[in-house]
Amino acid sequence: MPDSATTVAAPDAEPLLRTRGLSVHYGGVTANADIDLTVGAGEIVGLIGPNGAGKTTFVDAVTGFARSSGEVTLSGRRIDRAGPHRRRRAGMARTWQAGELFADLTVAQNLAVAVQRVGLRAMVLDVVNGSRPPAGVVEKALDVVGLTDVADRRPDELTLGQQKLVGVARALVGDTGLVLLDEPAAGLDTHESREFGGELRRIAATGVGILLIDHDMSLVLDVCDRLYVLDFGRVIAAGPPAEITNDPAVVAAYLGSAEVQAESDSGADDPAPDTSAGTVMTPVESTTTDETTTESTTTEETR
Numbered sequence: 001m002p003d004s005a006t007t008v009a010a011p012d013a014e015p016l017l018r019t020r021g022l023s024v025h026y027g028g029v030t031a032n033a034d035i036d037l038t039v040g041a042g043e044i045v046g047l048i049g050p051n052g053a054g055k056t057t058f059v060d061a062v063t064g065f066a067r068s069s070g071e072v073t074l075s076g077r078r079i080d081r082a083g084p085h086r087r088r089r090a091g092m093a094r095t096w097q098a099g100e101l102f103a104d105l106t107v108a109q110n111l112a113v114a115v116q117r118v119g120l121r122a123m124v125l126d127v128v129n130g131s132r133p134p135a136g137v138v139e140k141a142l143d144v145v146g147l148t149d150v151a152d153r154r155p156d157e158l159t160l161g162q163q164k165l166v167g168v169a170r171a172l173v174g175d176t177g178l179v180l181l182d183e184p185a186a187g188l189d190t191h192e193s194r195e196f197g198g199e200l201r202r203i204a205a206t207g208v209g210i211l212l213i214d215h216d217m218s219l220v221l222d223v224c225d226r227l228y229v230l231d232f233g234r235v236i237a238a239g240p241p242a243e244i245t246n247d248p249a250v251v252a253a254y255l256g257s258a259e260v261q262a263e264s265d266s267g268a269d270d271p272a273p274d275t276s277a278g279t280v281m282t283p284v285e286s287t288t289t290d291e292t293t294t295e296s297t298t299t300e301e302t303r
Ligand SMILES: Nc1ncnc2c1ncn2[C@@H]1O[C@H](COP(=O)(O)OP(=O)(O)OP(=O)(O)O)[C@@H](O)[C@H]1O
Pocket: 026, 029, 030, 031, 049, 050, 051, 052, 053, 054, 055, 056, 057, 058, 286, 287, 288, 291, 292, 293, 294, 295, 296
């Protein structure tokens, strides 16, 4: 990952991530339709939308786990024909919705496992060097998320917020410039979620670009520089949080539009709503077509 905030891209530089016309079809379902999206270095960009809107599919497509059409560039380089491992090596990493940690491993070991390479060359190197990640990469990722002090603890000795940060640190290990976080704060209460948001801002300040998917609107509206809103696989709005929460198309996409509005107003004179469990949109289901779920049969492997 970049060393300092000085690496943050100039406003008109090529963004870290750019998609153009990104589309994903699952049988009769258009899960992503012509998505144009950018994430700059040092920027936190939110991707929100009702359940089934296509958010996870977008992350799958960008990281190479779902077959897609359209363009994906990382710092201006086309990577849309590359498989997941090559994209990971190019500097992008993701977290998964159910990103459980290994309970029997320490925090540092949980990160070390994430850097293990795959393939024949890696096996040979493992035999020669032992199965160790390159020196310093685990320590650096722990430092970025502020978990150096708990490197030797096991996950059940950590708070839930710290456990979530270990998941993020796992994605940051190595030369990661872009992380795509799929509901990284699920299960956190309001206080924990706010602290987690502060850590995300600190990570972005090191120059890492973050794409954040989360249903916790307090978190998303607090930490994101810009938002994209998906509905039925399409971008229906994009812009800074204050604009998005007042966008009629966005409000219409959510049954919980009152909550969105309450959040956008809470910085004003009105008392903040009760967010004891975090403000969570209560969304309309986007899915109206083919409900067939298939296992991930779409992995491109072009390593
Ligand atoms: N592997 C798959 N096979 C078939 N259809 C799929 C597959 N994965 C997702 N879909 C469909 O694609 C659409 C988008 O799903 P996706 O999981 O990307 O939405 P989401 O916005 O991430 O939802 P949530 O907020 O509930 O996680 C849905 O209609 C879903 O049923």
